[in-house]
Amino acid sequence: MKYHELVIFLKNWLYKYCKSSNDYIILSPYVCQKSHIAALEKKRIKIGIIGFGRMGGMHLQALKKSGLWDIAYICDLSEVCRAEASVLAPEAKVTDDEDIVFADPEVEVVSLCALADSRPSQIKKAIRHGKHVMAEKPIGATVEEEMEIVEEFEKSGLLSTVNLYLRNSWYHSAIKEFIDSGEIGDLAVLRVCHLTPGLAPGEGHESEGPSFHDCGMHYVDIARWYAGSDYKTWNAQAVRMWSYKDPWFLQAHGTFENGVVFDITQGHVYGQLSKVQTHNSYIDIIGTKGIARMSHDFNTAVVELHGVTRTERIEKPYGGKNIDRMVDRFAESIYQGKLHKDLPTFRDAARASEWSWLFLENAKDNGEPCIGTLDELAEIHRRRREMTNGYGLLNKSKLPQDLKQ
DSSP states (O other): OOHHHHHHHHHHHHHHHHHOOOOEEEHHHHEEEHHHHHHHOOHHHHHHEEEOOOOHHHHHHHHHHSSEEEEEEEEEEEEHHHHHHHHHHSSSSESSSSHHHHTTTTTEEEESSSSSSGGGHHHHHHHHHTTTTEEEESSSSSSOOOOOOOHHHTTTOEEEEOOOOGGHHHHHHHHHHHHHHTTOSSSSEEEEEEEOOOOOTSSOOOOGHHHHHHHHHHHHHHHHHHTOOEEEEEEEEEEETTTTTSOOEEEEEEEESSSSEEEEEEEEEEOOOOOOOEEEEEEEEEEEEEEEEEESSSEEEEEEOSSSSOEEEEEEETTTTTTHHHHHHHHHHHHSSSSTSSSOHHHHHHHHHHHHHHHHHHHHHOOEESSSOOOHHHHHHHHHHHHSSSSSSOOGSSSSSOOOO
């Protein structure tokens, strides 16, 4: 049997004898992603990863798992990161020159995983060289940069998405479907909380902004996604923990243009020096008839649905950053020639970034009390340098020089 005949046979057999779902084919006792079946019959997409820190490593893992991608290049300025890339992806060309990646006409997609201040120039190179883009957020160091990129990219006809990972999560998809079915009546209140020890001030993300922008924009985005509307009014209060120059805790509340009320609480301040670290992360959605909520422990997510006709409790693996779903959906977008309906756009990312900055500016106007000392922050830095199990572990090769000591 010839190869292409085998492919057709396997595809037809699997679809005939398997139960289909949106993203998976169930073949008891095995579960295969549909993308893996698609990989049998579709040419793999050549991609270059630019930036090989923590997120670049996660992108590589997801791309290799997918089976739809040919990892052609990995680029990073760090010699340590390049050495690691050579071990993890021996099939890829490893370089410190991103221009080599952009110049290769066979590379269809670039995955941008370096820090925000590098992304505008990289996205403009992608436009010039006709590359589709998957990017980490934010897509620029300032709102002005981001909106300029949005306008320019939207004219290019190329496809792009941003890792606003909550949109790719199973739990938010399940809750949104439940809300859209009318089970909770009219959406009235959105309450979002994400408090962890996590990344401490000064650990190398300065171009990404304070914690509420670097991390909090995920929650600004997901609340806006649920509401289906833009923010209208807000009031924010922040705290400059450990007397750092930027706030590391912020709580904002207000309304959307359609009347939905929100409150968002975010900070990497939750027991940084506690003996056993913990966190508090949830979404609580209140309708005129019912509610939906989710909490997680970074291993398992629990969704609780209390509607007018359905009461359900769903417990599944948390899914981490959901990059596997993002790369599969983006591959499908490349094959279909249009962006998958559930993937966020550059414009979505720019709006989330803009609102995050607006909330931070409002908090500054309201006064940001300084609580704690820089000595405490130095103690946190010392502890986090040595941590091997915890929240937001550090890639030591990417640390600012003064924190490596």
